[in-house]
Protein backbone atom coordinates (compact mmCIF):
# COMPACT_ATOMS: atom_id res chain seq x y z
CA UNK A 130 0.00 0.00 0.00
CA UNK A 131 1.35 3.44 -0.86
CA UNK A 132 1.42 5.91 2.05
CA UNK A 133 -1.25 8.65 1.89
CA UNK A 134 -0.26 11.77 -0.01
CA UNK A 135 0.39 14.80 2.19
CA UNK A 136 -1.52 17.89 1.03
CA UNK A 137 -0.47 20.22 3.86
CA UNK A 138 2.79 20.06 5.75
CA UNK A 139 3.71 22.62 8.39
CA UNK A 140 7.00 22.40 10.24
CA UNK A 141 7.99 24.70 13.12
CA UNK A 142 5.88 27.56 11.75
CA UNK A 143 6.35 30.94 13.45
CA UNK A 144 4.73 34.34 12.97
CA UNK A 145 5.95 37.27 15.02
CA UNK A 146 4.05 40.57 15.23
CA UNK A 147 6.36 43.12 16.88
CA UNK A 148 7.37 41.36 20.07
CA UNK A 149 4.41 38.90 20.07
CA UNK A 150 4.79 35.36 18.76
CA UNK A 151 1.26 34.75 17.41
CA UNK A 152 2.39 31.34 16.10
CA UNK A 153 5.30 29.81 17.95
CA UNK A 154 6.69 26.62 16.41
CA UNK A 155 3.56 24.85 15.16
CA UNK A 156 3.88 21.57 13.20
CA UNK A 157 1.23 19.32 11.64
CA UNK A 158 0.36 17.49 8.44
CA UNK A 159 -2.87 16.82 6.57
CA UNK A 160 -3.20 13.78 4.30
CA UNK A 161 -5.25 13.85 1.09
CA UNK A 162 -8.92 13.24 1.89
CA UNK A 163 -8.47 14.01 5.56
CA UNK A 164 -10.34 16.62 7.62
CA UNK A 165 -8.13 18.28 10.22
CA UNK A 166 -9.50 20.70 12.84
CA UNK A 167 -7.44 23.46 14.37
CA UNK A 168 -8.90 24.30 17.79
CA UNK A 169 -7.99 26.84 20.45
CA UNK A 170 -9.18 29.88 22.38
CA UNK A 171 -9.50 33.38 20.88
CA UNK A 172 -6.11 34.76 19.86
CA UNK A 173 -4.42 31.32 19.92
CA UNK A 174 -3.04 31.72 16.38
CA UNK A 175 -5.49 29.63 14.32
CA UNK A 176 -6.44 32.29 11.75
CA UNK A 177 -2.84 33.44 11.43
CA UNK A 178 -1.82 29.84 10.66
CA UNK A 179 -4.63 29.25 8.18
CA UNK A 180 -3.99 32.59 6.41
CA UNK A 181 -0.29 31.73 6.01
CA UNK A 182 -1.31 28.42 4.40
CA UNK A 183 -3.70 30.27 2.06
CA UNK A 184 -0.91 32.62 0.98
CA UNK A 185 -2.53 35.72 2.52
CA UNK A 186 0.13 36.27 5.18
CA UNK A 187 3.91 35.86 5.19
CA UNK A 188 5.45 33.63 7.83
CA UNK A 189 8.37 34.68 9.99
CA UNK A 190 9.94 31.20 10.08
CA UNK A 191 9.41 27.49 9.53
CA UNK A 192 8.56 25.33 6.51
CA UNK A 193 5.14 25.20 4.83
CA UNK A 194 3.98 23.17 1.80
CA UNK A 195 0.40 23.30 0.55
CA UNK A 196 -0.50 21.09 -2.45
CA UNK A 197 3.21 20.78 -3.15
CA UNK A 198 3.96 24.52 -3.21
CA UNK A 199 5.20 27.17 -0.82
CA UNK A 200 2.15 29.45 -0.40
CA UNK A 201 4.31 32.57 -0.27
CA UNK A 202 5.48 31.89 -3.86
CA UNK A 203 2.47 30.11 -5.33
CA UNK A 204 0.69 31.06 -8.57
CA UNK A 205 -2.93 31.39 -9.72
CA UNK A 206 -3.13 27.78 -10.93
CA UNK A 207 -2.27 26.70 -7.38
CA UNK A 208 -4.85 29.07 -5.91
CA UNK A 209 -7.56 27.64 -8.20
CA UNK A 210 -7.12 24.27 -6.43
CA UNK A 211 -8.03 25.80 -3.07
CA UNK A 212 -11.38 26.72 -1.60
CA UNK A 213 -11.34 29.42 1.04
CA UNK A 214 -13.98 30.46 3.55
CA UNK A 215 -12.43 33.31 5.51
CA UNK A 216 -13.50 34.20 9.02
CA UNK A 217 -15.39 37.21 7.68
CA UNK A 218 -15.99 38.03 4.05
CA UNK A 219 -16.47 41.80 4.33
CA UNK A 220 -18.81 41.39 1.35
CA UNK A 221 -21.12 44.39 0.85
CA UNK A 222 -23.46 42.45 -1.40
CA UNK A 223 -25.02 44.69 -4.08
CA UNK A 224 -25.41 41.54 -6.22
CA UNK A 225 -27.73 38.57 -5.88
CA UNK A 226 -26.72 35.19 -4.47
CA UNK A 227 -26.83 33.62 -7.97
CA UNK A 228 -24.82 36.49 -9.52
CA UNK A 229 -22.18 36.23 -6.83
CA UNK A 230 -21.76 32.48 -7.24
CA UNK A 231 -21.85 32.70 -11.06
CA UNK A 232 -19.10 35.32 -10.92
CA UNK A 233 -16.85 33.11 -8.79
CA UNK A 234 -17.70 30.02 -10.88
CA UNK A 235 -16.40 31.85 -13.96
CA UNK A 236 -12.96 32.18 -12.34
CA UNK A 237 -12.38 28.43 -12.08
CA UNK A 238 -11.56 25.85 -14.76
CA UNK A 239 -14.01 23.15 -13.51
CA UNK A 240 -16.64 24.85 -11.35
CA UNK A 241 -19.62 23.14 -9.79
CA UNK A 242 -23.08 23.90 -11.10
CA UNK A 243 -24.25 27.19 -9.54
CA UNK A 244 -27.78 25.96 -8.78
CA UNK A 245 -26.44 22.78 -7.19
CA UNK A 246 -24.25 24.86 -4.88
CA UNK A 247 -27.15 27.18 -4.04
CA UNK A 248 -29.19 24.10 -3.08
CA UNK A 249 -26.28 22.55 -1.18
CA UNK A 250 -25.98 25.61 1.07
CA UNK A 251 -29.78 25.80 1.48
CA UNK A 252 -30.37 29.14 -0.26
CA UNK A 253 -32.78 28.11 -3.07
CA UNK A 254 -35.44 30.53 -1.80
CA UNK A 255 -32.87 33.37 -1.70
CA UNK A 256 -31.12 32.75 -5.05
CA UNK A 257 -32.45 36.01 -6.53
CA UNK A 258 -32.07 38.11 -3.36
CA UNK A 259 -29.41 40.81 -2.97
CA UNK A 260 -26.73 39.60 -0.57
CA UNK A 261 -27.03 42.73 1.55
CA UNK A 262 -30.65 41.84 2.32
CA UNK A 263 -29.67 38.45 3.80
CA UNK A 264 -29.30 37.59 7.48
CA UNK A 265 -25.82 37.01 8.93
CA UNK A 266 -26.23 33.23 8.83
CA UNK A 267 -27.51 33.35 5.22
CA UNK A 268 -24.51 35.47 4.16
CA UNK A 269 -22.23 32.94 5.82
CA UNK A 270 -23.84 30.28 3.61
CA UNK A 271 -22.98 32.39 0.55
CA UNK A 272 -19.36 32.47 1.79
CA UNK A 273 -19.41 28.69 2.05
CA UNK A 274 -20.90 28.46 -1.46
CA UNK A 275 -18.10 30.67 -2.83
CA UNK A 276 -15.57 28.44 -1.04
CA UNK A 277 -16.78 25.25 -2.73
CA UNK A 278 -17.86 26.56 -6.17
CA UNK A 279 -14.43 25.89 -7.72
CA UNK A 280 -14.48 22.17 -6.75
CA UNK A 281 -11.44 22.61 -4.50
CA UNK A 282 -9.01 19.81 -3.69
CA UNK A 283 -8.27 21.50 -0.38
CA UNK A 284 -10.88 23.53 1.48
CA UNK A 285 -10.08 25.99 4.28
CA UNK A 286 -13.03 26.63 6.57
CA UNK A 287 -12.32 29.33 9.18
CA UNK A 288 -15.21 29.24 11.68
CA UNK A 289 -17.69 28.40 8.90
CA UNK A 290 -20.85 27.99 11.01
CA UNK A 291 -20.62 31.06 13.22
CA UNK A 292 -24.09 32.59 13.25
CA UNK A 293 -25.83 29.43 12.01
CA UNK A 294 -28.89 28.15 13.84
CA UNK A 295 -28.75 24.47 14.95
CA UNK A 296 -30.67 23.23 11.89
CA UNK A 297 -28.41 25.16 9.48
CA UNK A 298 -25.36 23.77 11.28
CA UNK A 299 -26.63 20.20 10.74
CA UNK A 300 -27.26 20.95 7.04
CA UNK A 301 -23.73 22.32 6.77
CA UNK A 302 -22.33 19.16 8.37
CA UNK A 303 -24.18 17.09 5.73
CA UNK A 304 -22.64 19.28 3.01
CA UNK A 305 -19.15 18.76 4.47
CA UNK A 306 -19.74 14.99 4.56
CA UNK A 307 -20.64 15.08 0.85
CA UNK A 308 -17.40 16.97 0.13
CA UNK A 309 -15.47 14.43 2.23
CA UNK A 310 -17.06 11.57 0.24
CA UNK A 311 -15.83 13.28 -2.94
CA UNK A 312 -12.27 13.20 -1.52
CA UNK A 313 -11.89 16.88 -0.54
CA UNK A 314 -9.19 17.57 2.05
CA UNK A 315 -10.34 20.07 4.67
CA UNK A 316 -8.73 22.33 7.26
CA UNK A 317 -11.38 23.53 9.69
CA UNK A 318 -11.23 25.97 12.60
CA UNK A 319 -14.18 26.11 14.92
CA UNK A 320 -15.11 27.01 18.49
CA UNK A 321 -17.79 24.32 18.43
CA UNK A 322 -16.11 21.19 19.70
CA UNK A 323 -19.10 19.02 18.79
CA UNK A 324 -18.60 20.23 15.20
CA UNK A 325 -14.91 19.27 15.34
CA UNK A 326 -15.82 15.83 16.75
CA UNK A 327 -18.49 15.27 14.12
CA UNK A 328 -16.47 16.34 11.09
CA UNK A 329 -12.75 15.78 11.70
CA UNK A 330 -10.48 12.80 11.48
CA UNK A 331 -7.76 14.51 13.50
CA UNK A 332 -7.43 17.75 15.44
CA UNK A 333 -4.71 19.98 16.81
CA UNK A 334 -5.26 22.19 19.84
CA UNK A 335 -3.36 25.50 19.84
CA UNK A 336 -2.92 27.72 22.90
CA UNK A 337 -0.85 30.92 22.83
CA UNK A 338 0.69 29.99 19.47
CA UNK A 339 1.79 26.50 20.50
CA UNK A 340 0.36 23.09 19.68
CA UNK A 341 -0.63 21.57 23.04
CA UNK A 342 -2.37 18.46 21.74
CA UNK A 343 -2.70 16.69 18.40
CA UNK A 344 -4.12 13.38 17.24
CA UNK A 345 -7.25 11.53 16.10
CA UNK A 346 -10.29 13.25 17.65
CA UNK A 347 -11.11 10.20 19.76
CA UNK A 348 -7.58 9.89 21.16
CA UNK A 349 -6.36 13.45 21.65
CA UNK A 350 -4.95 14.10 25.11
CA UNK A 351 -3.79 10.51 25.53
CA UNK A 352 -5.28 7.42 27.11
CA UNK A 353 -5.42 8.71 30.70
CA UNK A 354 -7.41 11.80 29.70
CA UNK A 355 -9.99 9.53 28.02
CA UNK A 356 -10.40 7.05 30.91
CA UNK A 357 -14.05 6.89 32.03
CA UNK A 358 -15.03 8.31 35.42
CA UNK A 359 -17.61 6.71 37.72
CA UNK A 360 -19.10 9.35 40.05
CA UNK A 361 -21.57 8.88 42.89
CA UNK A 362 -22.59 10.44 46.23
CA UNK A 363 -21.93 8.63 49.48
CA UNK A 364 -22.76 10.02 52.95
CA UNK A 365 -23.16 13.48 51.40
CA UNK A 366 -19.75 13.45 49.68
CA UNK A 367 -19.25 13.28 45.90
CA UNK A 368 -16.82 10.45 45.11
CA UNK A 369 -15.29 9.42 41.82
CA UNK A 370 -13.08 6.71 40.40
CA UNK A 371 -11.30 6.67 37.03
CA UNK A 372 -11.49 3.19 35.58
CA UNK A 373 -11.26 1.24 32.34
CA UNK A 374 -14.02 -1.08 33.62
CA UNK A 375 -16.83 1.20 34.80
CA UNK A 376 -19.42 -1.62 34.76
CA UNK A 377 -17.38 -3.64 37.25
CA UNK A 378 -16.94 -0.59 39.51
CA UNK A 379 -20.70 0.10 39.42
CA UNK A 380 -21.53 -3.57 40.15
CA UNK A 381 -19.16 -3.53 43.12
CA UNK A 382 -20.68 -0.26 44.38
CA UNK A 383 -24.22 -1.66 44.19
CA UNK A 384 -23.12 -4.69 46.16
CA UNK A 385 -21.28 -2.64 48.78
CA UNK A 386 -24.05 -0.04 49.21
CA UNK A 387 -26.84 -2.61 49.04
CA UNK A 388 -28.69 -0.82 46.20
CA UNK A 389 -28.64 1.99 43.67
CA UNK A 390 -25.78 4.47 44.38
CA UNK A 391 -27.05 8.03 44.86
CA UNK A 392 -26.21 10.45 41.99
CA UNK A 393 -24.56 7.70 39.91
CA UNK A 394 -22.91 8.90 36.67
CA UNK A 395 -20.53 7.21 34.26
CA UNK A 396 -18.68 9.91 32.32
CA UNK A 397 -16.61 9.34 29.21
CA UNK A 398 -14.45 12.47 28.78
CA UNK A 399 -15.34 14.22 25.54
CA UNK A 400 -13.13 16.26 23.22
CA UNK A 401 -14.44 19.30 25.11
CA UNK A 402 -13.28 17.91 28.50
CA UNK A 403 -9.83 17.14 27.07
CA UNK A 404 -9.68 20.56 25.38
CA UNK A 405 -10.45 22.29 28.68
CA UNK A 406 -7.72 20.35 30.44
CA UNK A 407 -5.20 21.18 27.73
CA UNK A 408 -5.83 24.90 27.27
CA UNK A 409 -6.52 25.54 30.94
CA UNK A 410 -9.71 26.41 32.74
CA UNK A 411 -9.02 30.16 32.40
CA UNK A 412 -10.07 29.94 28.75
CA UNK A 413 -13.33 28.14 29.50
CA UNK A 414 -15.49 31.20 28.81
CA UNK A 415 -14.18 31.35 25.25
CA UNK A 416 -15.52 27.90 24.46
CA UNK A 417 -18.37 26.84 22.23
CA UNK A 418 -21.28 29.22 22.20
CA UNK A 419 -18.99 32.23 22.35
CA UNK A 420 -17.30 32.39 18.96
CA UNK A 421 -15.22 35.42 18.07
Ligand SMILES: Nc1ncnc2c1ncn2[C@@H]1O[C@H](COP(=O)(O)OP(=O)(O)OP(=O)(O)O)[C@@H](O)[C@H]1O
Nearest residue numbers: 146149151169170171172173174175176177178421
Ligand atom coordinates in the same frame (compact mmCIF):
# COMPACT_ATOMS: atom_id res chain seq x y z
N1 LIG B 1 -2.03 42.02 11.91
C1 LIG B 1 -1.73 41.77 13.20
N2 LIG B 1 -0.89 42.57 13.89
C2 LIG B 1 -0.58 42.32 15.17
N3 LIG B 1 -1.04 41.27 15.88
C3 LIG B 1 -1.88 40.43 15.25
C4 LIG B 1 -2.28 40.65 13.88
N4 LIG B 1 -3.12 39.63 13.53
C5 LIG B 1 -3.26 38.85 14.62
N5 LIG B 1 -2.53 39.33 15.66
C6 LIG B 1 -2.39 38.72 17.00
O1 LIG B 1 -1.96 37.39 16.84
C7 LIG B 1 -2.58 36.53 17.80
C8 LIG B 1 -3.26 35.38 17.08
O2 LIG B 1 -4.41 35.87 16.35
P1 LIG B 1 -5.31 34.91 15.46
O3 LIG B 1 -6.29 35.80 14.75
O4 LIG B 1 -4.44 34.04 14.64
O5 LIG B 1 -6.04 34.05 16.57
P2 LIG B 1 -7.21 32.98 16.41
O6 LIG B 1 -6.75 31.75 17.11
O7 LIG B 1 -7.63 32.85 15.01
O8 LIG B 1 -8.35 33.67 17.28
P3 LIG B 1 -9.98 33.69 17.09
O9 LIG B 1 -10.47 32.38 17.60
O10 LIG B 1 -10.37 34.82 17.97
O11 LIG B 1 -10.26 33.90 15.65
C9 LIG B 1 -3.50 37.43 18.62
O12 LIG B 1 -2.83 37.79 19.80
C10 LIG B 1 -3.72 38.62 17.73
O13 LIG B 1 -3.96 39.77 18.50
